[in-house]
Amino acid sequence: MDRLRIATAWFGGCAGCHMSFLDLDEFLIELAGKADLVFSPVIDVKEYPENVDVCLVEGAICNHDNLELLHRIRKRTKVLVSFGDCAVTGNVPAIRNQLGPRNVENVLQCAYIDNAQDNPRLPRSEGIVPELLERVRPVHEIVPVEVFLPGCPPSAGKIKELLERVLAGLPPRVDGDEPRFG
Amino acid sequence: MAAKTLKIDGRQVSAAEDTTVLDAAAEAGIRIPTLCHLEGVYDAGACRLCLVEVAGTAKLLPACTTLVAEGMEVVTQSDRLRRYRRMTLELLLAERNHVCAVCVANGHCELQSLASEHGIDHVRYDYRFPRWGVDATHPRFGLDHNRCILCTRCVRVCWHIEGAGTKNVAGRGAKSFIIDDLNQPWGDSESCTSCGKCVLACPTGALFDRGSTVGEMERDRTKLEFIVNAREKKQWIVSE
Numbered sequence: 407m408d409r410l411r412i413a414t415a416w417f418g419g420c421a422g423c424h425m426s427f428l429d430l431d432e433f434l435i436e437l438a439g440k441a442d443l444v445f446s447p448v449i450d451v452k453e454y455p456e457n458v459d460v461c462l463v464e465g466a467i468c469n470h471d472n473l474e475l476l477h478r479i480r481k482r483t484k485v486l487v488s489f490g491d492c493a494v495t496g497n498v499p500a501i502r503n504q505l506g507p508r509n510v511e512n513v514l515q516c517a518y519i520d521n522a523q524d525n526p527r528l529p530r531s532e533g534i535v536p537e538l539l540e541r542v543r544p545v546h547e548i549v550p551v552e553v554f555l556p557g558c559p560p561s562a563g564k565i566k567e568l569l570e571r572v573l574a575g576l577p578p579r580v581d582g583d584e585p586r587f588g
Numbered sequence: 589m590a591a592k593t594l595k596i597d598g599r600q601v602s603a604a605e606d607t608t609v610l611d612a613a614a615e616a617g618i619r620i621p622t623l624c625h626l627e628g629v630y631d632a633g634a635c636r637l638c639l640v641e642v643a644g645t646a647k648l649l650p651a652c653t654t655l656v657a658e659g660m661e662v663v664t665q666s667d668r669l670r671r672y673r674r675m676t677l678e679l680l681l682a683e684r685n686h687v688c689a690v691c692v693a694n695g696h697c698e699l700q701s702l703a704s705e706h707g708i709d710h711v712r713y714d715y716r717f718p719r720w721g722v723d724a725t726h727p728r729f730g731l732d733h734n735r736c737i738l739c740t741r742c743v744r745v746c747w748h749i750e751g752a753g754t755k756n757v758a759g760r761g762a763k764s765f766i767i768d769d770l771n772q773p774w775g776d777s778e779s780c781t782s783c784g785k786c787v788l789a790c791p792t793g794a795l796f797d798r799g800s801t802v803g804e805m806e807r808d809r810t811k812l813e814f815i816v817n818a819r820e821k822k823q824w825i826v827s828e
Contacts (some may be wrong), residue, residue, distance in 0.1 A: 501687060504685060554710040588691065
């Protein structure tokens with residue numbers, strides 16, 4: 407069998423899910439023996455490649471860059487894993503959705519003008535700073551998802567269980583414990 | 589009092605005529621999931637989690653407010669019920685802003701643990717993200733409407749156990765919300781005795797002790813049971 411092609415992506419989230427992934431400790435060595443990490447914030451690859459077997463997607467979808475990359479990931483990935491509470495529920499990044507209609511305007515006003523101590527000013531840099539979406543959304547509201555791994559963050563044990571199943575050619579899912587938000 | 593004989597999940601059960609299906613099932617060691625039910629206060633049938641199938645009626649009935657009847661046949665576990673319970677929990681999660689990761693009740697929340705128990709790994713409905721406030725005017729307690737599921741446990745303990753009648757429900761449907769007195773800041777309430785029974789009763793992080801941070805809000809329900817037991821068994825009445 408060919409080596410498994412694994413990827414991870416980081417959208418609107420704190421990177422805690424990636425920390426949990428790194429918490430796999432010596433299993434990472436085993437994983438490196440059987441799989442290639444082809445795209446991830448922890449490696450220096452700019453373009454999401456074709457033919458990815460599994461991608462762990464951390465974070466909620468907050469801006470147009472997130473949206474574009476998520477669609478590309480979906481097209482080029484067999485098993486998409488909604489990885490952690492931000493990806494699964496929107497979680498903390500989605501709290502801004504409560505600011506209602508004209509959300510982008512309101513959230514920028516709230517963060518950069520109303521609560522700014524020095525130099526209140528809206529960040530604007532076209533083509534560099536991506537535009538926010540009107541509403542922060544969980545991954546499965548946008549593209550179909552094969553596996554949900556809730557938790558803030560999901561434990562390394564659950565990530566390991568999932569990856570071990572994938573490595574063994576079994577259907578990707580997590581049995582074991584009951585899923586839990588938070 | 590007349591006893592009724594009925595079947596719950598195929599088992600013969602006998603119960604006094606004013607017993608609810610929920611209590612009769614519990615007596616027989618059959619657990620039906622609940623959220624709004626609280627031992628010691630009257631039931632409201634608010635959360636619909638304890639819905640059961642009763643032979644002869646197409647409707648699902650809440651076990652907490654349905655009384656036992658002679659010859660009744662009740663089913664508490666079926667694919668259909670599991671589907672509805674899961675749907676109910678998902679709708680509760682989507683209705684307000686339940687952000688478990690930053691909630692005072694994380695790890696001690698009945699909504700969170702029931703979702704887990706029912707295998708909910710994501711919510712199929714779009715989250716509504718309504719805008720609700722937090723009432724932090726009371727010196728000891730806080731009320732975060734974002735985490736409220738409108739189970740009315742707080743209202744019932746306030747009226748039925750404490751007898752203060754501070755808490756109530758205003759509005760209709762999904763826009764209903766918990767109020768104090770005539771919908772005024774909790775801290776301004778003249779009827780609230782600051783007993784904290786509402787905080788002890790809350791199944792989520794909606795009512796909390798001020799100063800608690802993520803995951804710190806553990807509740808000692810035995811305090812409520814203690815009061816209810818004392819009242820029902822007249823333990824505090826000194827006889828001559």
